Amino acid sequence: MALELRPVEWVDDRVRLLDQTRLPGEEVWLTLRSWRAVAEAIRSLRVRGAPAIGVAAAMGVALAALESRASDRESFLADLDGALKGLAATRPTAFNLFWALDRMRQVVEAHGHLPLGELKVRLVAEARAIHEADVLANRTMGRHGASLIPPASRILTHCNAGALATGGYGTALGVVRAAHEAGKVALVWVDETRPVLQGSRLTAWELVREGIPHRVIADATAASLMARKEVDLVVVGADRIAANGDTANKVGTYALALLARAHGLPFYVAAPTSTIDLGLPSGDAIPIEEREPGEVSQLHGILLAPKESPVFNPAFDVTPAELITAIITERGVVKPPSREGIHRLFTL
């Protein structure tokens, strides 16, 4: 098995980050020294995937603490506040971003009275704890999920919900990994996931690295594979889950859920509880990021559509809870998803 992949890592008071925009062609690691560099990396998808964004943002706040030259508490807290706000403004949909920034804010609130040096140490420790907890959650989630996977499964996944999308190991791909370790995976169908191609560029790259059998398909191919009985189940990650189980994930997820239903296939969502937004009663209220037209109309400077053609490029869509067979979390599986079942995860 390949060495454990961690796309974001806290090393020597810097953030070491694998630039995912360069994959699969090149494996380029960046060293980030400022929260602004982290914010840029999040905005430009050098790091992406809700849990990985959360981890990176927490580390960004830790960098902000270290890079602040403020000697008085008030200026220091103002510096931190600027970083918290700047990082929160990078991307709107992934709930883990706001969850992680909240955790960092709580450290400031709980320990704001400590000497600044001490507070900085606490912030760095919290960011690292968020990272470690995420990897641990994914491994637990993988075990829970693998128990749902029958032997010889042909699993379809969309986007990248792997090690690259998280602190490490992955959510949906963590389930695939654990199921593969248990000898249950015959094949993974990898949706290429236009426009940014997180499936063909990133998920396939991870599966090659792990030696898990897979085939890449254009997104539009999934339905005919289902009709030909070449898919046994679908598992995807999540960017934000509302209190009733409605789930925002990469655009195309909702279609897969409908297609799975039409073909009688289980449709699983795997995500840590840090992706669940109890403040939102349903998916209608989840903010959906609209990204720049160029992601669809160009690729590395090559024109894929006429310059005159407008583009609509939402990054996510919302899958209603009733289309989801189960939500797999590190605290257990909610099957079928329900407001009560999700609430119970937080009262264990």
Added chain:
Amino acid sequence: MALELRPVEWVDDRVRLLDQTRLPGEEVWLTLRSWRAVAEAIRSLRVRGAPAIGVAAAMGVALAALESRASDRESFLADLDGALKGLAATRPTAFNLFWALDRMRQVVEAHGHLPLGELKVRLVAEARAIHEADVLANRTMGRHGASLIPPASRILTHCNAGALATGGYGTALGVVRAAHEAGKVALVWVDETRPVLQGSRLTAWELVREGIPHRVIADATAASLMARKEVDLVVVGADRIAANGDTANKVGTYALALLARAHGLPFYVAAPTSTIDLGLPSGDAIPIEEREPGEVSQLHGILLAPKESPVFNPAFDVTPAELITAIITERGVVKPPSREGIHRLFTL
């Protein structure tokens, strides 16, 4: 309105052909002098779309007649037979290809006794007649189809079933054109249509040229537009329609039909009767072309997936007749599609 676009044209005993692999960046016209050049153009998608393939193949046979140096009948007929077989082997799914080659073969059978010069004239005339009839069929189909389109419609289409896919005017896009001329089109949603991007590269190019309002989307976006009630109907072309109405079309069509059904939207197929294969009882028997992995894993030499990752790249899928609201042909609308309704088209 823009000048009528004809992607293939018989000019001065040559085939003039718009190289669709170069769009939307460049408008390059090729002059083909041999049936082998036509076969290459079909195989490499310089000309594509079932009706346009049929027209080009017929012209290819006419070129074969002109380029033959045979002075005796037997050698001449052997040359023609080589061309008919070579052209038939270019692509397996589009029925118009075989239909057009059959028409050319019938000319040979009916007029094989004529002096060779005379027979050549008849073959050229037949290829040109096939072309003109296709354009005429599309205009008639457009009128039939437009009558089904309500005012202010937001129409979703997949792939390119426009002028570029036919002798001219288009099938699905012919319906859109006619509806637009009748003032009924609010917006066309253009699926980019991976992997070859016939939607963003070709359909958007045609719509820009005609001034028809449109927006390009990644294929995976269609379902969420339907959920947000931003689509009123779907119309697509066809590559082969079985006797019961099951329809092979660009991969992704079947998914759209299922999604349209789930959202209560009409789903129309527009195609000339030359696309209907009465010899096949149902869609199960339609041969589905599998194209090379590189269409998915590379773009202009840029690697979109790891070299080690296998790809599955079927060009078409089959939509069962029961998901199709109506099939629009030049001989009338079959609504809902049925074996009887389709049979009736051929007995009018």
